[in-house]
Amino acid sequence: MKIDPIHQFNIEPLFTIGHIGNQTIAFTNSSLYMLVAVAIISLLMLASGTQLVPGRLQSVAEISYEFVASTIRSTAGSEGMKFFPLIFSLFMFICVSNLIGIIPYTFTISSHLIVTAALALLVFFTVLIYGVAKNGLKFFSIFVPHGVPGYILPLVMFIEILSFFLRPVSHSVRLFANMLAGHIALKVFAGFVAMLGFSLGALGWFGGVLPLALTVALYALEILVAFLQAYVFAILTCIYLNDAIHPGH
Amino acid sequence: MAESHGGAKSPAAGAHTEAEGGHGGGFPPFESSTYASQLVSLAIFFVVLYVIVSKLALPKVGGAIEARQNKIEGDLTEAQKLKDQSEAALKAYEGELASARSRAQAIGNESRDKANAQADAERKALEEQLATKLAEAEKTIASTRATAMTNVRGIAADAAGTIVQQLTGVVPDAASISAAVDASLKG
Numbered sequence: 001m002k003i004d005p006i007h008q009f010n011i012e013p014l015f016t017i018g019h020i021g022n023q024t025i026a027f028t029n030s031s032l033y034m035l036v037a038v039a040i041i042s043l044l045m046l047a048s049g050t051q052l053v054p055g056r057l058q059s060v061a062e063i064s065y066e067f068v069a070s071t072i073r074s075t076a077g078s079e080g081m082k083f084f085p086l087i088f089s090l091f092m093f094i095c096v097s098n099l100i101g102i103i104p105y106t107f108t109i110s111s112h113l114i115v116t117a118a119l120a121l122l123v124f125f126t127v128l129i130y131g132v133a134k135n136g137l138k139f140f141s142i143f144v145p146h147g148v149p150g151y152i153l154p155l156v157m158f159i160e161i162l163s164f165f166l167r168p169v170s171h172s173v174r175l176f177a178n179m180l181a182g183h184i185a186l187k188v189f190a191g192f193v194a195m196l197g198f199s200l201g202a203l204g205w206f207g208g209v210l211p212l213a214l215t216v217a218l219y220a221l222e223i224l225v226a227f228l229q230a231y232v233f234a235i236l237t238c239i240y241l242n243d244a245i246h247p248g249h
Numbered sequence: 250m251a252e253s254h255g256g257a258k259s260p261a262a263g264a265h266t267e268a269e270g271g272h273g274g275g276f277p278p279f280e281s282s283t284y285a286s287q288l289v290s291l292a293i294f295f296v297v298l299y300v301i302v303s304k305l306a307l308p309k310v311g312g313a314i315e316a317r318q319n320k321i322e323g324d325l326t327e328a329q330k331l332k333d334q335s336e337a338a339l340k341a342y343e344g345e346l347a348s349a350r351s352r353a354q355a356i357g358n359e360s361r362d363k364a365n366a367q368a369d370a371e372r373k374a375l376e377e378q379l380a381t382k383l384a385e386a387e388k389t390i391a392s393t394r395a396t397a398m399t400n401v402r403g404i405a406a407d408a409a410g411t412i413v414q415q416l417t418g419v420v421p422d423a424a425s426i427s428a429a430v431d432a433s434l435k436g
Contacts, residue, residue, distance in 0.1 A: 009277035013286065023285035031290035038298045045306030050313035052320060058313070065310045085303030093298055114284045118291055180278065
């Protein structure tokens with residue numbers, strides 16, 4: 001029994017949609033899981049009713065709504081609420097697809113850097129374009145912190161500018177690496193259980209208890225991480241958007 | 250190695266064989282031949298999600314939350330109004346009760362005063378009547394006594410005249426007899 005923790009990240013084309021240049025555009029397993037995530041979110045938000053006293057599904061929908069809304073208000077102020085649909089879409093898309101990905105034999109959309117990078121760049125350009133459109137050149141005052149002595153200001157500005165342009169990198173790699181590493185670790189530990197059981201016989205059955213316990217613990221951790229990384233992605237988006245809305249701070 | 254598969258005609262076969270082969274260059278997240286497919290699906294599904302969220306989901310859920318908020322606020326206002334009303338009714342009732350009580354007291358006082366006054370008046374009238382009767386009785390007694398005294402004086406004068414005449418044989422004059430009777434009556 002061979003452990004192949006990478007296999008779960010394979011992109012399998014299901015059918016071809018078309019061609020752009022020499023690239024084949026296929027509907028892949030990743031596309032399928034995106035569709036499933038969008039369907040689940042739509043179902044949750046639209047089929048949950050508008051009762052005065054909410055049921056379970058409606059409570060989940062309203063808690064998601066209030067959770068994202070309060071996150072935006074506390075980090076980007078009430079002006080940030082104009083980005084509510086974007087942040088809500090990002091949070092729910094990442095959270096739901098991460099949680100689906102936890103289920104064994106499923107595919108995790110955000111375990112691919114290209115997806116997280118695309119989402120991070122979407123945020124980056126939203127911040128840049130909105131910031132410049134709203135504040136003009138004043139937007140670039142975020143690179144000049146207050147109260148820094150003149151002689152180290154160029155150095156500080158250099159670091160600020162560098163960190164600004166590295167934001168999409170850290171923003172995307174954080175999510176990607178967390179999901180990738182978590183799923184690999186789960187697969188490796190789960191693989192140990194089977195490997196011990198198959199190779200060492202009765203002794204292996206007892207020996208497999210330890211990696212099994214670890215797998216269970218890791219699984220619980222991964223559920224937390226799935227939610228937490230979506231939250232981190234959303235709150236970082238809010239913080240970056242706050243720069244575009246209030247560049248003076 | 251991933252780049253070498255970028256232009257491959259069959260990315261499916263490429264990805265699969267590499268995954269089977271091991272971890273070397275076939276790390277799926279860096280398989281650039283799959284990037285275009287993933288980006289296109291992500292763009293399509295994220296835009297669909299954004300449209301659903303911004304046009305349908307958030308207005309609906311937000312509306313439900315707001316409706317509940319308004320309902321709760323409305324109910325609280327209604328409850329406050331009803332509470333104020335009941336308090337006003339209670340206050341009116343208490344005021345009415347107090348005024349009724351004071352009115353009852355006033356009526357009681359008035360009737361008691363009236364009864365007292367009437368009793369006083371009756372008593373006074375009775376006392377006057379009694380006083381008149383007493384005075385009349387006293388007057389009668391006084392006149393009777395005066396008459397009696399006058400008679401006693403006449404009898405005494407006659408007796409004195411007769412006694413003096415019998416003793417001395419001289420008829421005394423009336424003036425000296427009456428002076429002597431008066432002096433002895435006074436004494």
